[in-house]
Amino acid sequence: MNYWIKRLLYSIPLIVGMLFVSFTLMRLAPGDPSTMYLDPRMDMTDIQQIRKNLALDQPIPMQFWAWSSRAIHGDFGYSTSTGQPVIQAISDRLPATLLLSITSLFLTLILTFLLGLISAARPGGKLDSAITVVSFLGMSIPTFWIGLMLILLFSVHLNWLPSSGFYDPTIQSGDTFGIALSIAQHWILPAIACTIGSIAGLTRYYRFGMISTLQQPYILAARARGISQWRILSRHAFKNASLPIITLLGMELPGLVSGAYIVEYIFSWPGLGQLGINAAFSRDYPILMGTLVMSSILILIGNMAADVLYRWADPRIKQ
Amino acid sequence: MNQLKLICYLLLLPIAIGLGLSGCAKKHNANEGTLNLRLNGEPNLLNPILTTDAYSAQVVGTIFSGMLKVNEKLELEPDLAESYEISTDGKTYTFKLRKNVKWHDGTPFTADDVVFTFSTIINPKTNTVRRSNYVINGKAIRFTAVDPHTVKAELPEPFAPFLLSAAAEILPKHLLENDDINTTSFNRHPIGTGPFKFKEWKTGQHIIVEKNPTYYGTVAKLDRIIFKPIPEYNTAKIAMIKGDIDEFDINPQDLAEMQTHGHLALYEYDQLQYSFIGFNLKNRHLSDIRVRQAIAYAVDRKAIVDAVLKGHGTVADVPISPVSWAYPSENNITRYDYNPKKSIALLEEAGYKKNASGIYEKNGSPLAFTIMYGQGGKASPKNAEIAQSALAKVGIKLTIVPMEWQAFLRIINSGKDPKTFDLCMLSWSLSPDPDDYSIWHSSEYPRGFNFIGYHNTKVDELLVQGRRISDPRQRAKLYAESSALIGADLPYLFLYYPRTISAVNKRIQGLSKPGPAGLFVRIQDISTR
Numbered sequence: 001m002n003y004w005i006k007r008l009l010y011s012i013p014l015i016v017g018m019l020f021v022s023f024t025l026m027r028l029a030p031g032d033p034s035t036m037y038l039d040p041r042m043d044m045t046d047i048q049q050i051r052k053n054l055a056l057d058q059p060i061p062m063q064f065w066a067w068s069s070r071a072i073h074g075d076f077g078y079s080t081s082t083g084q085p086v087i088q089a090i091s092d093r094l095p096a097t098l099l100l101s102i103t104s105l106f107l108t109l110i111l112t113f114l115l116g117l118i119s120a121a122r123p124g125g126k127l128d129s130a131i132t133v134v135s136f137l138g139m140s141i142p143t144f145w146i147g148l149m150l151i152l153l154f155s156v157h158l159n160w161l162p163s164s165g166f167y168d169p170t171i172q173s174g175d176t177f178g179i180a181l182s183i184a185q186h187w188i189l190p191a192i193a194c195t196i197g198s199i200a201g202l203t204r205y206y207r208f209g210m211i212s213t214l215q216q217p218y219i220l221a222a223r224a225r226g227i228s229q230w231r232i233l234s235r236h237a238f239k240n241a242s243l244p245i246i247t248l249l250g251m252e253l254p255g256l257v258s259g260a261y262i263v264e265y266i267f268s269w270p271g272l273g274q275l276g277i278n279a280a281f282s283r284d285y286p287i288l289m290g291t292l293v294m295s296s297i298l299i300l301i302g303n304m305a306a307d308v309l310y311r312w313a314d315p316r317i318k319q
Numbered sequence: 320m321n322q323l324k325l326i327c328y329l330l331l332l333p334i335a336i337g338l339g340l341s342g343c344a345k346k347h348n349a350n351e352g353t354l355n356l357r358l359n360g361e362p363n364l365l366n367p368i369l370t371t372d373a374y375s376a377q378v379v380g381t382i383f384s385g386m387l388k389v390n391e392k393l394e395l396e397p398d399l400a401e402s403y404e405i406s407t408d409g410k411t412y413t414f415k416l417r418k419n420v421k422w423h424d425g426t427p428f429t430a431d432d433v434v435f436t437f438s439t440i441i442n443p444k445t446n447t448v449r450r451s452n453y454v455i456n457g458k459a460i461r462f463t464a465v466d467p468h469t470v471k472a473e474l475p476e477p478f479a480p481f482l483l484s485a486a487a488e489i490l491p492k493h494l495l496e497n498d499d500i501n502t503t504s505f506n507r508h509p510i511g512t513g514p515f516k517f518k519e520w521k522t523g524q525h526i527i528v529e530k531n532p533t534y535y536g537t538v539a540k541l542d543r544i545i546f547k548p549i550p551e552y553n554t555a556k557i558a559m560i561k562g563d564i565d566e567f568d569i570n571p572q573d574l575a576e577m578q579t580h581g582h583l584a585l586y587e588y589d590q591l592q593y594s595f596i597g598f599n600l601k602n603r604h605l606s607d608i609r610v611r612q613a614i615a616y617a618v619d620r621k622a623i624v625d626a627v628l629k630g631h632g633t634v635a636d637v638p639i640s641p642v643s644w645a646y647p648s649e650n651n652i653t654r655y656d657y658n659p660k661k662s663i664a665l666l667e668e669a670g671y672k673k674n675a676s677g678i679y680e681k682n683g684s685p686l687a688f689t690i691m692y693g694q695g696g697k698a699s700p701k702n703a704e705i706a707q708s709a710l711a712k713v714g715i716k717l718t719i720v721p722m723e724w725q726a727f728l729r730i731i732n733s734g735k736d737p738k739t740f741d742l743c744m745l746s747w748s749l750s751p752d753p754d755d756y757s758i759w760h761s762s763e764y765p766r767g768f769n770f771i772g773y774h775n776t777k778v779d780e781l782l783v784q785g786r787r788i789s790d791p792r793q794r795a796k797l798y799a800e801s802s803a804l805i806g807a808d809l810p811y812l813f814l815y816y817p818r819t820i821s822a823v824n825k826r827i828q829g830l831s832k833p834g835p836a837g838l839f840v841r842i843q844d845i846s847t848r
Contacts, residue, residue, distance in 0.1 A: 031725025043451030043757070044732070044766050050446045053501075081371075082363045083446075083502045092522040148553055156557055163561060164554045169525040169545050170353065268549045270523025274361070283725065 007304065015296050016068075022292050023064045026285060032056050033080035033283045054080055067289060076293070077286040079279075086290035089275060094257065096166055097271035099187065100264075101256040104194035111199050112245070116206030117233050120241075123211050131203065138200030147193040147266035154189060162186050164268040190267040194260050202245065209241035216240075239313045246313060250306025254295040350562075351847055352542035354827065356839075357555050357564045361523055361548045364506040367488035368440050368447050378546050381528050381842055382423075383488035383511035386414050386433065386470070391831050391840050393591075393644065393751040395482055398536075399428070399489060399512065400470075409477030409789045412485065416468040420535045422491045423516045430464035435492035437462045437472075439500055446501050452484040477787040479794060480754040488513075514539045514843050523548060540829070540846035559583070565824040566838065570697075571629035574820060583822045588833035589642045590819055591749040593635045594698065595811035596690065596706065600772040601737035604686055609669040611809045615655035616662035617713040618706050624815050627701045631820060635813035637806035638747075638755060642835050644791070645753035645798035653807040662713045679714045687716035688741035693727035699744050702814060717742070736765040736772070743770075746817075751835075753798040756782045759805055773810040 034050040051057050055066065070077060076086035115135070119128040155163035162168070167182035213219065214237055222232050261273035272291065279287035362375035367383050370376050386400035397403070400414040420428040440449050441459045453460045458475035465471050474481060491510055495503060509517050514536065515528035526546040530539045547564060549555040559567040560580055569577055569585075577583055598605040598614075605611060620634045636652050639645060671679040671686065678685045690706065692699040700721065707717040722730075730740050747758065756763070760782050763769035781801040785794050806813065821838060823830065829844035831837075839845060 029725065030723070030729040042448040043454075044734075046448045046450050049443050049450065050448070053444060053446050078502045080446075083366075083369070083506050084364070085502070089522075096523070151554065151557055156561065159561075163557045163563065164549055164551075165547065165563075166521070166524045169521075169527060169547070170350070173519070266551050266554055268523075268547070268551070268554060270521070274523060274550070278361070281724070 004304070011300050015293075015300070018296050019068070019289070019292060020064055023067070023285075023289065024060060026283075026288060027060050027063075029283070031283050033285065067286075071289075071293065076290045079284050079287045081279075081282045081284045081287075086286045089287060090272065090290055090294065093270055093272045093275050096269060097257060097273070099183075100190055100194060100260065100269060100271060103187070104191045104198070104260075105252070105256065107191065107195045108198045108202060109249075111195065112202040112206050113238075113242075115199070115203045116210050116241070117238075119203070119207040120210030120214060120237075121229065121233060123207075128207075131207075135200040135203045138196050139204075141196075143193055143197040143260075143262045144266060146196055147189070147263060150189045150193055151266070161188055163189075164266075166268075166270050186267075186269075190260075190263050190269050193263050193267070197260075197263075202248065205244050205248065206241060209244050210237060213237045213241040242313050243310065246306050246309045250302040250309075251299075253302030253305065254298040257291075257294055257298060350826075352540075353847065354541050354544045354845060355564045356544060356546050357558065357567055358526075358546050358548040360550050362526070362546075365509040365517065365520070365526075366490070366500070366506040368436065368445070368449060368490065369501070369506065371448060374548065378526055378528070379488060379509070380513070381515040381544060382509050382513045382517050383490075384513045385486045385488045386416070387482070387486035389483075389486065389751050389836060389840075391834050391836055393642070393834075393836065395486055395751075398486075399433075403485075405789050409479070409787065410474045412472040412474070412481065413465070414470045414472070414485070416470065417535055418468055420512055421533055422493075422512055423510045423531060424491075424494070426491065426493055428489075428491075428512050429467040430470045431467070432489050432492045433470045434462045434464050435496065436487070436490045439490065439495070440487070442500075444501075449484075449487070452480075452487075477789065479786055479789045480752045482789075483750060483752040515544060518543070534843075537843040539843045541842075544842075559822055559824075562824060565827050567822045569820050569822050571631045571820060574629070574631075577822050582825050584825050586821045586823065586830075586833040586838060587631065587818050588821075589633075589640060589816060589835055591640045591642065591751065591835045592746055593638065593640065593749075593816050594702070594744070594746040594814040595635070595638075596702075596814065597743045597745065597771045597811050598809075599738060599740055599742070600774075600810060602688075602741055603684065604681075605688075605741065607669055608809060609665045610671075610686070611812070612655065613662040613665040613669075613713065614710065614715065615809055615812050616658045616665070617715065618709045618812065619657040620812075620814055621657065623702055623705050626705065627698050628815065628817055632815040632817045635816050637802040637813065638758070638811070639753060639798065639802040640749055640816055640835070643749070643751075643753055643798075645795040645802070647799035647803040647806075651799070651803040653803070655809070655812075659709075659713050666714070673714055677714055678716050685716065686714070687718070689718045689720050690742040690744060691720040691722050691727060691730070691740055692744040693724040694721050695724060696746075698817075703744060731770045734766045738765065738770060738772075753794070753802075754782075754785060755798075756786065759801070759810075771810055773805070773808070775804060775808055778804050778808075 032051065033054060034047045034056065055063060067077065078085055079089050082089065115131050119131045122128055151163045154161045162185055166186055167179050171178045171182055219232060219236060222236050257272060260271070261277050263269065264271040264273040275287065276291050356377070358374040358377060360372065360374050362378055363372050364370060364375060365379055365382065367379045370379055384398050386398060387395045388398040390396050399417055399420060401417050403412060403414045405412055416430055416433070422428055437453060439445055440447055441453050455475050455478050460481065461473040463471050472485065489512065494505055494510055498505065507520055514531055514534045516531045518527040518529045520526045527543055529543045530541060532538055549558060549564070552570070555564065555567055556569070556573065558564045562582065574585070577585060598611050600606055624630060624632045624634055633641065636654050637647060666679050671681045674680045674685060678687060680686065690703055692703060703719045707719060710717045730738060731743065749755070757768045759769060759773055759778055761769065761774040761779050764772045778801050781797050785797040785801070788794055788797070823838060826848045828846045828848055829841070831840040
């Protein structure tokens with residue numbers, strides 16, 4: 001237990017440092033929230049005034065100090081482009097992001113393990129080759145294109161699914177079941193697009209982990225004992241082959257909330273990816289810092305979770 | 320391996336269920352009385368004095384109204400004001416307001432709301448880019464409520480473009496006087512006086528406005544408008560084809576495809592906009608008009624319109640849109656039609672000689688320029704490439720430098736003299752008022768939008784006069800003259816006026832005459848079939 005407390009304490013200066021560096025880097029990029037507009041009807045003095053109102057004329061360390069002393073009390077400020085509280089801007093978009101990212105991560109994992117197993121069961125076999133070809137295709141086809149093709153096929157030609165959005169706004173707001181059903185329909189295509197994008201690479205990792213595990217002497221010993229192939233794969237090799245995947249997943253955790261910008265953009269999915277990208281382009285510092293805080297914490301949690309899972313997968317790893 | 324199969328089936332199950340459910344979900348016939356409009360992005364906020372993006376403005380226009388409004392002919396007509404008077408010295412504007420106008424929450428609208436709105440804009444604490452519209456030479460315009468239905472605006476000096484600024488949408492004082500206007504929750508739950516009432520805003524999904532049955536003008540025929548932010552062009556195109564949205568501005572390349580869909584009507588109209596390549600007039604070469612003329616003659620702008628806009632645009636030679644009421648008459652416009660021979664002749668006349676690498680030079684300094692533009696638009700890279708190859712043919716070297724938008728703005732807005740660019744490509748969206756003082760007046764350099772450093776004393780004079788005279792006919796003459804003078808001076812290589820091609824679902828009726836103000840100017844007249 002002591003170990004975890006120590007790790008948590010160590011991570012505090014780490015987060016502060018991370019945020020300060022990001023804050024500074026962000027400010028080194030040209031422009032600021034007041035310079036977004038180039039409208040001949042506007043006067044430069046207006047921009048100066050807005051800069052002053054937003055305290056952008058202060059030195060960067062001062063601004064960081066002001067920001068962090070408020071943030072420590074849970075006040076992350078207001079978006080400079082929408083005037084909305086940062087917490088609310090993020091929480092407005094969090095549900096859609098989580099729905100898409102968690103379900104597609106879940107799908108990705110199941111399919112990865114499944115395809116990796118099938119591939120590794122008979123490396124070089126017909127199924128393995130097929131999966132290899134498909135996963136290379138999946139890796140090389142841009143998500144952007146996959147998304148549009150999915151829309152063309154399922155929405156335009158077959159007319160089974162809606163092309164974009166989160167749910168049909170004509171459904172009465174009291175009709176919870178109707179809304180849920182509509183969200184489910186709108187969710188399918190983006191989820192497939194997200195999954196295809198991430199499954200391909202992971203499958204390659206898992207296949208490789210599995211094949212090298214299957215060459216270990218203890219697997220040979222298990223085979224010699226007459227244990228079935230399925231049992232060897234699922235009970236003996238599964239955990240050991242998962243180690244690289246666990247590392248990768250630990251790193252992917254922040255991705256759960258950063259949102260999948262391209263997929264969101266194509267399917268008009270109301271997630272955090274669009275918020276973050278728009279904030280970066282419009283130099284919306286409060287929003288950027290808010291999302292940074294969130295992902296820094298998640299990186300931390302992701303690393304810790306990876307450690308826990310490591311121990312489960314490989315009991316030899318001790319403190 | 321049976322378990323494997325089982326898992327496969329389990330995985331396919333939710334997809335199958337989803338597909339099955341979507342099959343039996345009946346299509347709501349809720350579309351009647353509903354107009355579905357695409358927004359190219361998520362609006363920032365729904366407060367008319369703070370908005371800076373076109374998407375917000377699109378929604379705000381249905382919820383709020385101003386004392387005046389711009390009609391299809393880009394003229395101002397009474398709205399919340401019944402009438403207005405301008406004093407003979409052009410310094411006092413008196414607006415008579417409509418009686419019996421109510422805010423969407425039932426509170427009566429009065430002159431106090433008008434005064435509140437304008438004083439909030441003028442208040443330096445408000446983060447608005449509109450303040451300077453109400454400040455003339457450092458002095459703010461004074462708004463006073465003479466009685467509950469009369470507003471007086473006193474200007475420090477005559478300023479004709481003020482009338483357009485007076486058309487700004489009005490905010491309710493009773494809901495906002497105690498709030499911080501920059502962060503108030505009103506900005507996401509607006510109450511206005513317009514033909515539609517705000518109903519809901521689901522972030523990133525939709526904004527719904529509903530008919531205002533107690534509207535002071537003609538009550539809308541539509542029951543509601545659903546605004547859907549769909550940032551991606553192709554997704555929006557599919558939504559248009561499927562009937563999920565009712566209006567969509569298409570790329571010229573897609574025109575033929577859209578014509579094959581029987582349920583779509585297509586409209587084409589001019590915008591108040593032009594694209595240009597700006598010359599840094601402080602550059603040693605570009606300060607010579609003959610070099611600028613040589614560049615203008617070398618670039619076939621008709622070919623650019625044909626290639627980049629597929630012909631859906633017009634070559635521009637003056638800084639004012641042909642749909643503006645102050646557009647100069649054709650014989651006053653200096654045209655620089657494609658003529659590479661003339662281009663070479665001009666360079667040689669100016670004392671330039673071809674060097675070993677085929678580039679014209681003078682005193683050892685070659686005509687090698689960079690052209691920068693802010694990334695994002697589809698047209699800019701194509702325009703730049705065409706200009707590059709055209710100039711190469713006559714012996715001028717052009718290097719293309721695409722930049723991130725903010726980095727681009729930093730160079731343009733630097734406030735330094737001289738600025739560190741040679742050529743830059745940009746578009747101006749113009750206001751219905753032809754006043755373009757901030758772009759061309761010499762006092763707007765180096766700080767201001769005259770970033771190329773243009774200076775013509777006669778133009779300066781005309782621009783000042785145009786602001787002081789309130790008679791539109793006289794102003795039209797002044798601006799026609801200044802535009803023609805600027806065009807002849809060639810401070811920009813004016814490229815083109817792009818045209819908008821709009822696809823509208825044929826179930827939508829009552830569109831206004833296609834024009835720069837769009838097809839939904841009279842939103843109350845729109846109905847569904």
